[in-house]
Amino acid sequence: MGSVNKGRGDSPLGEAWLVAVGDELLLGRIADTNSQEIARQLTARGVAVRGVTVVGDEVAAIGRALDATPSGALVILSGGLGPTPDDLTREAVAAWARVPVAESPPIAAFLRQRCAARGVAYGEGTARQAQLPAGLDWLANPVGSAPGLFGELGGRMLLLLPGVPSEMRPLLAEGLARLEAAGLPVARPAVLLRTAQVAESVLAALCDPLRQAAPELTWSWWLVRWGVDVRVSLPPGVVDGGRLAEAAAALRAALGVSVYADAMIDLPAVVQDLLTARAATVATAESCTAGLVSAALTDRAGASDCFLGGVVAYADRLKQDLVDVPAALLAAHGAVSGEVAGAMAAGIRARTGADYGLAVTGIAGPAGGGATKPVGTTWIACDARGHLHVRCYRFPADRGRNRQLAVAAALDTLRRVLRVDDDARAPWAELDTWSRP
Amino acid sequence: MGSVNKGRGDSPLGEAWLVAVGDELLLGRIADTNSQEIARQLTARGVAVRGVTVVGDEVAAIGRALDATPSGALVILSGGLGPTPDDLTREAVAAWARVPVAESPPIAAFLRQRCAARGVAYGEGTARQAQLPAGLDWLANPVGSAPGLFGELGGRMLLLLPGVPSEMRPLLAEGLARLEAAGLPVARPAVLLRTAQVAESVLAALCDPLRQAAPELTWSWWLVRWGVDVRVSLPPGVVDGGRLAEAAAALRAALGVSVYADAMIDLPAVVQDLLTARAATVATAESCTAGLVSAALTDRAGASDCFLGGVVAYADRLKQDLVDVPAALLAAHGAVSGEVAGAMAAGIRARTGADYGLAVTGIAGPAGGGATKPVGTTWIACDARGHLHVRCYRFPADRGRNRQLAVAAALDTLRRVLRVDDDARAPWAELDTWSRP
Numbered sequence: 032m033g034s035v036n037k038g039r040g041d042s043p044l045g046e047a048w049l050v051a052v053g054d055e056l057l058l059g060r061i062a063d064t065n066s067q068e069i070a071r072q073l074t075a076r077g078v079a080v081r082g083v084t085v086v087g088d089e090v091a092a093i094g095r096a097l098d099a100t101p102s103g104a105l106v107i108l109s110g111g112l113g114p115t116p117d118d119l120t121r122e123a124v125a126a127w128a129r130v131p132v133a134e135s136p137p138i139a140a141f142l143r144q145r146c147a148a149r150g151v152a153y154g155e156g157t158a159r160q161a162q163l164p165a166g167l168d169w170l171a172n173p174v175g176s177a178p179g180l181f182g183e184l185g186g187r188m189l190l191l192l193p194g195v196p197s198e199m200r201p202l203l204a205e206g207l208a209r210l211e212a213a214g215l216p217v218a219r220p221a222v223l224l225r226t227a228q229v230a231e232s233v234l235a236a237l238c239d240p241l242r243q244a245a246p247e248l249t250w251s252w253w254l255v256r257w258g259v260d261v262r263v264s265l266p267p268g269v270v271d272g273g274r275l276a277e278a279a280a281a282l283r284a285a286l287g288v289s290v291y292a293d294a295m296i297d298l299p300a301v302v303q304d305l306l307t308a309r310a311a312t313v314a315t316a317e318s319c320t321a322g323l324v325s326a327a328l329t330d331r332a333g334a335s336d337c338f339l340g341g342v343v344a345y346a347d348r349l350k351q352d353l354v355d356v357p358a359a360l361l362a363a364h365g366a367v368s369g370e371v372a373g374a375m376a377a378g379i380r381a382r383t384g385a386d387y388g389l390a391v392t393g394i395a396g397p398a399g400g401g402a403t404k405p406v407g408t409t410w411i412a413c414d415a416r417g418h419l420h421v422r423c424y425r426f427p428a429d430r431g432r433n434r435q436l437a438v439a440a441a442l443d444t445l446r447r448v449l450r451v452d453d454d455a456r457a458p459w460a461e462l463d464t465w466s467r468p
Numbered sequence: 469m470g471s472v473n474k475g476r477g478d479s480p481l482g483e484a485w486l487v488a489v490g491d492e493l494l495l496g497r498i499a500d501t502n503s504q505e506i507a508r509q510l511t512a513r514g515v516a517v518r519g520v521t522v523v524g525d526e527v528a529a530i531g532r533a534l535d536a537t538p539s540g541a542l543v544i545l546s547g548g549l550g551p552t553p554d555d556l557t558r559e560a561v562a563a564w565a566r567v568p569v570a571e572s573p574p575i576a577a578f579l580r581q582r583c584a585a586r587g588v589a590y591g592e593g594t595a596r597q598a599q600l601p602a603g604l605d606w607l608a609n610p611v612g613s614a615p616g617l618f619g620e621l622g623g624r625m626l627l628l629l630p631g632v633p634s635e636m637r638p639l640l641a642e643g644l645a646r647l648e649a650a651g652l653p654v655a656r657p658a659v660l661l662r663t664a665q666v667a668e669s670v671l672a673a674l675c676d677p678l679r680q681a682a683p684e685l686t687w688s689w690w691l692v693r694w695g696v697d698v699r700v701s702l703p704p705g706v707v708d709g710g711r712l713a714e715a716a717a718a719l720r721a722a723l724g725v726s727v728y729a730d731a732m733i734d735l736p737a738v739v740q741d742l743l744t745a746r747a748a749t750v751a752t753a754e755s756c757t758a759g760l761v762s763a764a765l766t767d768r769a770g771a772s773d774c775f776l777g778g779v780v781a782y783a784d785r786l787k788q789d790l791v792d793v794p795a796a797l798l799a800a801h802g803a804v805s806g807e808v809a810g811a812m813a814a815g816i817r818a819r820t821g822a823d824y825g826l827a828v829t830g831i832a833g834p835a836g837g838g839a840t841k842p843v844g845t846t847w848i849a850c851d852a853r854g855h856l857h858v859r860c861y862r863f864p865a866d867r868g869r870n871r872q873l874a875v876a877a878a879l880d881t882l883r884r885v886l887r888v889d890d891d892a893r894a895p896w897a898e899l900d901t902w903s904r905p
Contacts, residue, residue: 055690056504056507056520057507057516057517057518057519057520058507058508058511058517058688059503059504059505059506059507059508059509059510059511059517060504060508060690061504062499062500062501062503062504063499063500063503063504063520064499066496066499066500066522067493067496067497067498067499067500068496069496070493070494070495070496071495071496071497072496073496074495074496079494080494080495080496081494081524081529082494082521082522082523082524082529082533083493083494083500083520083521083522084519084520084521084522085486085503085519085520085521085522086519087518087519092518092519096519099536197866253492253497314786315759315780317759320763321759321762321763321765321766321771321775321777322752322754322758322759322760322761322762322763322766322778322780323759323763324759325758325759325780325782326757326758326759326760326763326871328758329758329759329782330868331867332833332834332835332867333835334758334782335782335783338758338782338783339782339783339785339786340758340779340780340781340782340783340786340790341759341779341780342777342778342779342780342790343752343759343762343777343778343779343780344777345762345766345771345772345775345776345777346772346775346776346777346820348776349751349776349777349820352819352820353777353779353790353819353820382789382790383783383786383789383790396769397769398769398770429634430768430769431767
């Protein structure tokens with residue numbers, strides 16, 4: 032990871048503490064992904080998250096976690112707002128702040144309407160969710176029943192969110208927007224560039240002169256599933272004067288075709304959008320990734336507009352039978368070779384009539400490696416309407432991560448081919464992480 | 469989730485606090501999965517995890533987190549043991565306990581040897597990892613460089629682990645084993661049964677009479693990727709007298725064929741082992757899961773012994789072209805039908821010569837559903853050497869989760885077919901979650 036902005040906390044709500052509530056967290060049954068999401072959103076606003084506390088469903092423990100936060104702080108709690116008796120966050124917050132809890136008629140009305148619409152009874156559990164600690168306001172839950180709660184209480188600015196991630200997310204967005212009126216910093220001006228096939232070290236070296244030219248900006252980068260994300264932002268208190276736009280333009284130029292997105296969209300969705308915009312189709316032929324490329328291409332709804340299907344030719348015989356790789360090619364070059372990758376890409380394109388054939392064959396490990404083809408050796412081929420692009424990678428990781436890297440490289444290969452107007456012979460920016468052998 | 473054991477804390481180290489260290493956690497770049505893993509291991513020993521604190525790479529914050537733990541507690545810290553200047557956990561712990569830090573000759577020797585073996589220089593960063601706070605002992609890292617540290621300091625029993633999960637895990641196991649001499653409870657006698665295709669509510673109802681017959685035991689269950697796990701354990705202080713074995717036998721009988729494992733092995737690995745033991749092979753034909761079943765079957769090394777490959781027939785035309793589903797069948801019944809699922813399973817088996825053909829066709833959503841075939845409708849078929857087993861599911865969730873449920877159901881279908889000695893006509897325990905339409 033690159034340099035990080037530790038935040039300054041010079042806004043009224045410039046520092047935050049998170050409290051995650053739930054026995055299932057302390058028992059190790061689930062990971063606290065909510066706090067990650069909340070921290071990410073706050074970081075994007077230039078709010079410094081100072082700490083996260085995870086406690087069980089226990090009134091006293093929730094109170095102690097609140098006691099440990101400084102007066103004036105923003106405290107975001109997740110979990111414990113559900114309908115069952117072990118959901119205690121509402122009561123714990125009220126007890127800590129010494130305020131009463133009472134039924135909120137508008138929340139009750141909202142919940143009654145929700146029950147009626149679903150044909151279920153308004154039971155005791157649902158009624159518990161209409162309880163509101165005095166002094167807090169509420170947010171209607173668009174996904175589930177538990178309302179979000181927010182407001183100033185006990186000298187802190189509180190936001191209470193349900194623990195179910197799909198309910199937490201929309202209420203977090205809504206809650207943060209509402210807290211802007213109380214001084215929560217708006218999202219800092221920032222530029223995000225998402226890159227694929229660039230090593231973190233290469234990216235850092237590329238950024239270095241740009242950072243030196245704009246030291247007042249905050250530069251950071253980190254590995255994600257599809258590559259490396261880079262973020263340049265204006266720290267709180269720094270006046271822009273066009274420097275962010277200038278730095279972003281320089282960064283964009285330096286990274287070139289390696290940038291696949293400048294917003295939080297994933298690489299498979301980018302590829303799907305490029306294909307759909309061109310009314311083009313793709314089919315896959317996978318060996319070591321065994322369906323992961325196809326699965327990624329269908330993650331998002333609407334995939335059937337551009338994804339036809341493919342084959343998983345794991346056994347060598349199926350490379351012949353399902354995707355027409357000549358036996359002689361396999362015998363001469365081995366299954367993990369540019370020749371076979373190219374034949375797989377061409378074969379699946381011919382079989383399916385897709386515009387693009389995308390193929391992966393490699394050695395994910397831990398076994399199967401040799402002196403000339405070590406574990407991680409992976410060939411990726413794209414047949415773009417008859418133009419064949421083939422490239423070799425040496426992924427450095429274990430089986431699972433090597434497969435993931437191969438999926439990212441395959442999708443990005445198709446993206447680059449689509450970007451350069453379908454001409455697979457066009458030059459690419461040579462910034463790839465894992466390089467040719 | 470079912471009833472939980474909040475722990476009793478009557479052993480010397482019967483209660484634990486976790487501290488996760490790292491700016492990347494507070495910035496929301498990664499989730500704190502280490503604390504989940506540590507909490508799970510401690511829970512299995514009957515140790516009650518009382519709280520988790522996440523702090524940044526900052527000496528004072530780490531000290532405050534330690535201050536917040538009670539004297540005599542077990543405190544496990546993860547993160548901040550690496551070679552870079554922002555890895556400060558060693559120094560922070562020493563400063564908090566007011567003990568000096570000095571180079572440990574055995575750690576230095578270990579690290580020098582490690583560098584030599586890899587042909588890299590023993591630099592300043594590596595040397596930092598040889599620094600040991602007075603009073604702590606160390607554990608050699610089998611995966612990376614950062615040693616684990618443990619011992620009594622500042623009135624607490626400490627265990628310091630590196631933050632990289634693949635390094636954390638072996639050092640956690642080793643560290644917990646070493647702490648048994650200091651009174652850490654050994655793993656509680658417990659029985660784990662992993663089930664697939666059983667709804668959590670059905671499972672709870674099945675457990676109910678067994679729990680009433682053995683209330684002194686701790687019963688819990690929770691959703692995982694492949695289904696529901698059930699755990700019955702002997703709480704601290706309860707003498708066994710054969711009651712755990714009795715309850716486990718009754719539970720096993722009640723759950724029947726739904727149990728796919730009684731240890732922490734995943735469903736795809738169980739299927740792989742069953743196939744390999746029978747020297748049998750499988751091939752897949754997937755529509756809505758688009759390669760996820762194939763990918764799961766190849767998660768673990770050794771997959772090529774039993775997995776041949778398959779097709780992803782996403783477009784209906786490919787169901788004809790790649791896996792020989794008759795056009796008339798598609799026209800008469802639609803792509804999401806038992807007839808087409810069966811034809812896909814038979815077709816891929818015929819094409820590949822596999823012993824088993826496994827097929828999935830469904831509507832993952834959010835679009836594509838209708839009155840007779842709502843979103844979530846999914847047919848799974850297994851052609852077992854000519855015996856065809858076909859079943860319909862109605863998964864209740866969103867696109868991503870519906871696909872995941874379909875993968876679990878497909879793998880478990882194959883497992884059940886393999887379990888009942890390859891006779892797909894044999895009766896199954898009818899405990900399925902999502903039921904027939």
